[in-house]
Amino acid sequence: MTTTLPLNTGSTNLAPRWNGSSAVTQIVVLTARSLRSFITDPGLVLVGLIQPVMTLFVFTQIFTNFALAADLPAGTEYLDFLMPAVLVNHVVQTSSQTGIGLVEDLRNGIVARLRSLPIMPSSLLLARSTSDLVRSALQVLLILVLAVTVLGYSPQGGIAGMVLSSLLTLGVGSALSWAFLAMGACLRRTEPMQNISILVMVPLMFISSAFVPIAELPDWLEFIARINPLTYAVDASRAVALGLDGTHLVGPSLLVSALVALVSAVVAVRGFRRPL
Structure with missing residues (x-):
């Protein structure tokens, strides 16, 4: 004779999964890991310090002599006009490294x-x-301190204008970093990433209002510059730094940056899910 014991479905002794x-x-943990790998590499730290310094002095010393004071806002020196563009240019360059860093992680086995x-x-x-955004923020701070x-960089917007201008710049850089993450997740090769980054960054920066007023560009370049997201x-960023009425800008x-980040994030996640 056998006895069937009732199943105790209400038992709470099982350990939660x-x-x-x-x-x-x-x-937080993965961001700290990326930052530690950067800090513990003297070569990366050195390049991270030299790059913003070169960005600042090369652009300011080259383009200052080509400025036309009549086309600038009243009471604005060309350095004040140029500095927001220098910051944007730097974060655009840094954002491309985000995608390249992802490719390296995919290839060296860390992601696996x-x-x-x-x-x-x-x-x-x-x-x-996030880790590259922290690096960009520190580099932007270094550029501003040196400037x-x-x-003698002293825009009309004061310290508040410089802070708000920097925050806008970092927002743009964060959105573009997602675009390069999407590119890296899909391509998974360093060489194409570097080539495409150059092809994307150079037209975006130079066919824009970054270094000269749009009115000074040829007609066909002026048309492209006016539809350029950068x-x-x-x-x-410039309007905020100079204390101008830039509410409508x-x-x-922010809307363009948010759209770029959203679309790029979806593409990046899908590309990242592909088998290694």
Whole structure:
């Protein structure tokens, strides 16, 4: 004779299943890992310090002599006109390194090891974007300190204008970093990434209002510059720094940046999910 024991479905002795850490914890830990790998590499630190210095002095010393004071806002020196563009140009250059860094992580096996853990793919991408945003912020701060102390940069918007201008610039850089993350997740090769980055950055920066007023460009370049998304970013950053009425420029700049980031994030996640 056999006795059937009732199944105790209400037992609470079973240990809860661990599904991994929270998304915030994942992003914080992975961001700290990226920053540590940067700080502990003397070569990367040296390049990270030299690049913003070169960006500042090369652009300011080359383009200052070509300025036409009559085309600038009243009471504005060309250095004040140029500095927001220098900051935007720098974060655009730095954002391309975000995609290249992702490609390197995909190729050196780090991503394969992380994928064996309960980590969301979006956390890896967010951590890469966040760590490079922190680096860009420190480099922008270095550029501003040098510009103020060495070149005498003193825009009409004061410290508040410089801070707001820098925040807008970092927002643009963050959006573009997602575009390069999407590119890196799809291409997964360093050489094409570098070539495409140059092809994208050079026209975006030079066919815009970054270095000369749009009115000084030939007619066909002026048309391209007016539809260039970076023109909106540079104009908004410049208006805030110079203390001009740039309310109507900030909105479009933030909207374009948000759209670029959103579309690029979707493409980046899908590309990143592909088998290695």
